[in-house]
Amino acid sequence: MPELPEVENVGRALLESLQGRRLTGLEVMFPGVLGQSPRVTRRALLGARLTDLHRRGKYLILHFRRPDGTPAYLMVHLRMTGQIFILDGYIPDKHVHVVLDFEGVPVHYRDIRKFGRLTLVEDGREPAAMAHVGPDMLTVKPREWLERMARRRAPIKGYLLDQGIASGLGNIYADESLFLAGVHPLTRPCDLDETTLRLVLRRAKQVLRLAIRHGGTTFMNFTNFRGKPGNFRRKLRVYGRAGQPCRDCDTTLKKITVAGRGTVFCPECQRVPAG
Numbered sequence: 001m002p003e004l005p006e007v008e009n010v011g012r013a014l015l016e017s018l019q020g021r022r023l024t025g026l027e028v029m030f031p032g033v034l035g036q037s038p039r040v041t042r043r044a045l046l047g048a049r050l051t052d053l054h055r056r057g058k059y060l061i062l063h064f065r066r067p068d069g070t071p072a073y074l075m076v077h078l079r080m081t082g083q084i085f086i087l088d089g090y091i092p093d094k095h096v097h098v099v100l101d102f103e104g105v106p107v108h109y110r111d112i113r114k115f116g117r118l119t120l121v122e123d124g125r126e127p128a129a130m131a132h133v134g135p136d137m138l139t140v141k142p143r144e145w146l147e148r149m150a151r152r153r154a155p156i157k158g159y160l161l162d163q164g165i166a167s168g169l170g171n172i173y174a175d176e177s178l179f180l181a182g183v184h185p186l187t188r189p190c191d192l193d194e195t196t197l198r199l200v201l202r203r204a205k206q207v208l209r210l211a212i213r214h215g216g217t218t219f220m221n222f223t224n225f226r227g228k229p230g231n232f233r234r235k236l237r238v239y240g241r242a243g244q245p246c247r248d249c250d251t252t253l254k255k256i257t258v259a260g261r262g263t264v265f266c267p268e269c270q271r272v273p274a275g
């Protein structure tokens with residue numbers, strides 16, 4: 001599943017390749033990935049120029065300006081297996097559901113499980129469709145995040161995945177953040193002092209920034225917009241490494257289930273705090 005760094009990279013690529021270009025074609029093979037009908041989507045966007053882009057968590061909002069000067073916004077949520085390709089000579093397969101044409105530059109939306117959505121929204125930053133999405137994990141202020149986390153009484157890993165608290169972390173970077181902070185995934189935030197909680201946030205931001213620089217992590221079907229794998233996987237400390245030795249202390253990494261998700265941690269480096 002693409003997480004914040006992968007989505008950030010998609011957003012940067014879209015802006016770099018398409019900013020200032022007009023949407024001149026919208027081909028729809030499977031309307032189910034659109035939030036509105038193809039007709040409504042075309043009417044809103046055809047002829048409009050891509051001016052900007054906003055990302056919060058794993059959501060992108062493309063900002064358009066129509067010929068009459070009014071704005072239009074398209075929210076992109078890749079969900080499980082959504083991918084965007086901006087490639088010369090890309091040959092679409094049966095999983096490509098939408099092709100957006102920007103004055104001769106085609107953008108392919110591919111989604112094997114079809115859970116992703118391209119939805120027209122009424123606002124470029126705070127649309128109603130994102131009311132349930134918390135602040136972005138990369139830019140959330142520590143004070144705000146602490147208010148949302150402190151005193152919570154279930155395992156911290158679940159709260160890191162909760163997009164309503166802060167948006168952007170998925171299973172990969174949640175496990176990595178907890179390892180780097182030395183916090184056991186079953187720890188309850190109410191049992192952590194403020195310093196340790198702040199450390200978890202700092203480590204989460206660090207691992208996200210590092211992953212963005214490395215083009216994200218390649219897993220399952222995810223490759224980046226150029227069809228290349230991200231190369232962050234070899235930097236991962238715990239995710240996908242259950243049964244292998246911890247890179248810091250050689251202890252065998254363990255896998256448990258937390259909040260319904262497979263969770264890998266080091267029993268030595270990530271201790272449950274006393275009490």
Ligand SMILES: [Zn+2]
Pocket residue numbers: 246247248249250251266267268269270
């Ligand atoms: Zn260790």
